[in-house]
Amino acid sequence: GQNIDQPTEMTATEGAIVQINCTYQTSGFNGLFWYQQHAGEAPTFLSYNVLDGLEEKGRFSSFLSRSKGYSYLLLKELQMKDSASYLCAVRDNTNAGKSTFGDGTTLTVKP
Amino acid sequence: DGGITQSPKYLFRKEGQNVTLSCEQNLNHDAMYWYRQDPGQGLRLIYYSQIVNDFQKGDIAEGYSVSREKKESFPLTVTSAQKNPTAFYLCASSASTGYGYGYTFGSGTRLTVV
Numbered sequence: 001g002q003n004i005d006q007p008t009e010m011t012a013t014e015g016a017i018v019q020i021n022c023t024y025q026t027s028g029f030n031g032l033f034w035y036q037q038h039a040g041e042a043p044t045f046l047s048y049n050v051l052d053g054l055e056e057k058g059r060f061s062s063f064l065s066r067s068k069g070y071s072y073l074l075l076k077e078l079q080m081k082d083s084a085s086y087l088c089a090v091r092d093n094t095n096a097g098k099s100t101f102g103d104g105t106t107l108t109v110k111p
Numbered sequence: 112d113g114g115i116t117q118s119p120k121y122l123f124r125k126e127g128q129n130v131t132l133s134c135e136q137n138l139n140h141d142a143m144y145w146y147r148q149d150p151g152q153g154l155r156l157i158y159y160s161q162i163v164n165d166f167q168k169g170d171i172a173e174g175y176s177v178s179r180e181k182k183e184s185f186p187l188t189v190t191s192a193q194k195n196p197t198a199f200y201l202c203a204s205s206a207s208t209g210y211g212y213g214y215t216f217g218s219g220t221r222l223t224v225v
Contacts, residue, residue, distance in 0.1 A: 004153075042217060042218050043201070043214075087153060096142070096159055098156055
């Protein structure tokens with residue numbers, strides 16, 4: 001099975017940089033995803049890592065270390081609209097390709 | 112535009128009733144999934160389907176049933192056997208189980224037992 005840990009809450013200031021960490025233990029690994037979820041809405045896909053290293057997408061970057069079972073999501077130039085829950089999800093390596101989700105990190109951006 | 116449509120957005124169920132949540136996608140995706148989300152928690156997998164007429168139980172399938180008679184449709188029935196059904200239900204699909212394919216989610220159904 002999969003076990004995923006991420007901090008419950010984080011607070012940051014508008015314009016700053018914040019790093020949200022995710023650690024996982026898995027019996028099979030075929031990629032790690034980050035999703036953003038605003039309150040009362042469905043999650044939306046942010047990033048995907050399957051190889052070690054950093055993937056950059058505009059203000060958002062995601063890093064993966066498979067040997068350490070560790071990932072982080074880096075958000076730069078924070079905006080108020082970035083206040084949301086950020087979900088880390090690990091996909092297994094079966095044909096089903098299903099994902100196990102962490103409980104999410106609620107980020108509050110303050111002026 | 113392609114996407115996933117879930118209906119209804121809000122659903123109220125009396126105790127002892129079965130209710131069915133609709134999920135339809137026009138993305139031509141093979142795989143479809145149902146997740147449940149409780150307040151302050153992540154998503155937990157209920158059922159998933161890789162192809163038509165085939166589906167598998169997820170981590171919390173008890174009290175739920177599904178069907179996959181068409182590629183576009185994956186309805187979820189919450190039966191009276193599900194003792195704590197109040198939750199936010201999310202349907203998702205994926206183009207492939209291969210490299211880089213994340214989920215596309217529907218807008219969700221919020222189910223409340225009254």
